[in-house]
Amino acid sequence: MPDVIQLLSDHIANQIAAGEVIQRPASAVKELLENAVDAGSTEIQLVIKDAGKELLQVIDNGCGMSPTDARMSFERHATSKIRDINDLFSIRTMGFRGEALASVAAVAQVELKTKKQDSDVGTRIAVEATEVKAQEPCATAQGTNIMVKNLFYNVPARRHFLKSNTTEFRHIVDEFTRVALAHPAIGFRLWNNNAEQFHLEGGNLKTRIVGLLGNSYEKNLVPVEEKTDILNISGFIGKPEAATRTRGMQFFFINNRFIRNPYLHHAVVQAYEGLIEKDAFPFYVLFLEVDPARVDVNVHPTKQEVKFEDDRLMYTYLNAAVKHALARYNIAPSLDFTLNPEIQQLSSVQLPSTHEHRTNTEKGYLFNTFTGKNQAHFIEKKDSLQQWKELYSIAQSPEVSQASQHIEHTQQQLHVQKETDSAGAGHNILLVQGSMLVTTVKSGMMVIHIRRAQERIWYERLLQEWNDGSTPSQQLLFPISYELSPQDAILLNEALPDLARIGFDIAPFGQNTFAVQGVPTELPAGEEKNVLDEVVEQLKHESPDAVGKRADTLLINMARRLSRSRYTLQQPESQQALIDELFACTQPEYTPDGKKVFTMIKKEQLDDMLG
Numbered sequence: 001m002p003d004v005i006q007l008l009s010d011h012i013a014n015q016i017a018a019g020e021v022i023q024r025p026a027s028a029v030k031e032l033l034e035n036a037v038d039a040g041s042t043e044i045q046l047v048i049k050d051a052g053k054e055l056l057q058v059i060d061n062g063c064g065m066s067p068t069d070a071r072m073s074f075e076r077h078a079t080s081k082i083r084d085i086n087d088l089f090s091i092r093t094m095g096f097r098g099e100a101l102a103s104v105a106a107v108a109q110v111e112l113k114t115k116k117q118d119s120d121v122g123t124r125i126a127v128e129a130t131e132v133k134a135q136e137p138c139a140t141a142q143g144t145n146i147m148v149k150n151l152f153y154n155v156p157a158r159r160h161f162l163k164s165n166t167t168e169f170r171h172i173v174d175e176f177t178r179v180a181l182a183h184p185a186i187g188f189r190l191w192n193n194n195a196e197q198f199h200l201e202g203g204n205l206k207t208r209i210v211g212l213l214g215n216s217y218e219k220n221l222v223p224v225e226e227k228t229d230i231l232n233i234s235g236f237i238g239k240p241e242a243a244t245r246t247r248g249m250q251f252f253f254i255n256n257r258f259i260r261n262p263y264l265h266h267a268v269v270q271a272y273e274g275l276i277e278k279d280a281f282p283f284y285v286l287f288l289e290v291d292p293a294r295v296d297v298n299v300h301p302t303k304q305e306v307k308f309e310d311d312r313l314m315y316t317y318l319n320a321a322v323k324h325a326l327a328r329y330n331i332a333p334s335l336d337f338t339l340n341p342e343i344q345q346l347s348s349v350q351l352p353s354t355h356e357h358r359t360n361t362e363k364g365y366l367f368n369t370f371t372g373k374n375q376a377h378f379i380e381k382k383d384s385l386q387q388w389k390e391l392y393s394i395a396q397s398p399e400v401s402q403a404s405q406h407i408e409h410t411q412q413q414l415h416v417q418k419e420t421d422s423a424g425a426g427h428n429i430l431l432v433q434g435s436m437l438v439t440t441v442k443s444g445m446m447v448i449h450i451r452r453a454q455e456r457i458w459y460e461r462l463l464q465e466w467n468d469g470s471t472p473s474q475q476l477l478f479p480i481s482y483e484l485s486p487q488d489a490i491l492l493n494e495a496l497p498d499l500a501r502i503g504f505d506i507a508p509f510g511q512n513t514f515a516v517q518g519v520p521t522e523l524p525a526g527e528e529k530n531v532l533d534e535v536v537e538q539l540k541h542e543s544p545d546a547v548g549k550r551a552d553t554l555l556i557n558m559a560r561r562l563s564r565s566r567y568t569l570q571q572p573e574s575q576q577a578l579i580d581e582l583f584a585c586t587q588p589e590y591t592p593d594g595k596k597v598f599t600m601i602k603k604e605q606l607d608d609m610l611g
């Protein structure tokens, strides 16, 4: 019997490797852009034709390569980035497998031109299906210019498998976006079929986000900046109103490498709970910086998935950082900032840190809140409260702007009874269509959505009572019997303690029946069963990880229910009272589920409207 084992040729080995590294034009784009970044470039251009099937080209002004390096770069396992195995654990450059160029060259026709700064001539190399077709000196600018033509021309199955040009180009833009976000200081341009699609000047992260995603993002960005001795978190998150129905504008970078991580995504989304609707996705571009020894980036061939030494700690820190940012910018009320005490037990929290680390980070919120042991983990409410008070006292200032005179005039015309200064406030308030209040403020006017304002007020009142453990309950003269299906009865039974805390006195009564003996004092008669139906509905759809948030959702639902069924604000006193109560709230601007409560119309805007 003859021996049967053969060594695979380089070409076949490279093609096999290519299958893993280069799945579609976008994967080649990613590798080439990352190489350009690693080369220290300040300007990078990406040129695409026919969704990368005909041509994808990257031109950079980085360090360039010597003739020998240029030839070497196409060898498998050729890399300037690792010398020994330990480098793998501390690597901070983008790519480090030394496989990208070899893989691309196995499945395409590649032409490379490159020149180092201190050389007079550059090098041109042409490679087709791993075979070097030409190597010669050439004239070229400093840096590297690499053209990949007819990708997968020699792997028809793979080429056939590519999706429509629209889809493939979208993938390319995704990769381009990620690299551009991770390197805002570098200028990037993207040409698609000779048309310039992006022209991004080097700048900061904010200008980069706006350049990539559009001007409308600017006003919706909330900065996140936290330092601890274990990780740093920075970047931007979107205000709740910037949340979208579709995925896409969510970016995590670990040590500047884009990753996907559903667990961390959840940590961010969870921080928005109550601010955005259940099926909406908040915008975020977040950079997590950790000691590279604490993450294993190389678990997935395309390197978008990572493993952390301590997932839960990451989760908690990230979640807290986002909540903190939202609270600091008056977007979320600062409730429930308690930290699971288990976190304190994690070894990473217990680890001794160096003096240097400590002094670097101990001014940070996360450090102060979480690193101290057995600390009460509450965030100060005062800041935001104070800010809202100021805003509103501006509204109360005696200065009468032209806009307010205008409104005064309208009020008189409409014969609306104008209550003067009952509280010495000097407000002009107008009830519009029974659903809005308009009041004057220094810079123009403020329009308040009455029902939403009530929702916010109720929510905070209930929350206060909940935190104090003092929710008043009103005993019913005749207990109401409430019957459910066996499944629903189990759910309700489980939630009885939570319900008791918001004022429901409910006792199990026979098989699947309950006796409702007391309800929250404010609940209008006749609403009892409706509210409980809603509660049961909520419990049915509760995801297991939302159990901790159940109380909050109960409060939100209750607040909504209470505000829906309530007064028409005919009396000026009650209009004023509503506004006062609203601005005594921690977070008057949004309902507990993230809808805007009021909006301002500036004098200039009014001037504009009137031409």
Ligand code: ADP
Pocket: 031, 035, 036, 039, 060, 062, 063, 064, 065, 073, 078, 079, 080, 081, 095, 096, 097, 098, 099, 100, 101, 102, 143, 144
């Ligand atoms: P890796 O990036 O993992 O090292 P690659 O196959 O992507 O592997 O690249 C191989 C080597 O070629 C790199 O280590 C680098 O030295 C060199 N190289 C590739 N692209 C460029 C570039 N645009 N500018 C300068 N050097 C480059």
Ligand code: MG
Pocket: 031, 034, 035, 095, 096, 098, 100, 101
């Ligand atoms: Mg590389």
